[in-house]
Amino acid sequence: MLRLIGELIPTLLLGIVLVAVGANVISRTVLREGFQVANELAVVCFAGVVFFGIIGAALDKQMFGVDFFVSRLPRRLQAWVTALTHLLVIAIALQVLNAAIAQVSTARFTTFLALGWPKWIVSAGLGVAMSAIILVQLLHLAELWRERHT
Structure with missing residues (x-):
């Protein structure tokens, strides 16, 4: 499910961007x-x-180039720093999720001019994405835990 959300949906959305912009240029x-x-x-x-x-x-x-820096640390520190980076990403994603929720609750009456869609749609998408990021980071932490204890 996460692969679908993280790979197929962005591909389809990018296709829509290319078609919309291309059609606008031709028009x-x-x-x-x-x-x-x-x-x-x-x-x-x-x-x-x-x-x-x-x-x-x-x-x-492949987030934030963290692996590049972690790979340069002594072997005994790599797992701990990797776990810390996952926790930091979770903390950041929680704050962004909180902001997205606040935006959804306050922007429910404004709309995009031509589309007529509520502006909170973008914030809701951001909230879903941050929730998925948190889930992915928790999965990576569980994987790191299993590797450390086997």
Whole structure:
């Protein structure tokens, strides 16, 4: 399920961004007028690419370049520092999740101009992504724990 959220959804959203922006460029070139929905749709979909794409990166342990620095530490410290980085990512994701929840609760009446969608959709997507990041980090911690005790 996490692979679906972290890899397939960002791929599909990026496809929508490319189609919307491409169609807008063609429309502006041929018809001399773009369509308003393209920009807003691209912004929402690109936000989804970033929010959900980070889940795929986290699943593959490719977040923030931490491995580069951890690999340079003495062997006995690597597992501890790796666990600490997972805990720090969880703490950061919890704060972002808290901000996303606050945004959803306060922005429920505002909408994107052309789309007419509520603006809280972006914050809800961010909240889902941060929840998945927390889950991924907990899975990595459990894996690290198992490796350490076997």
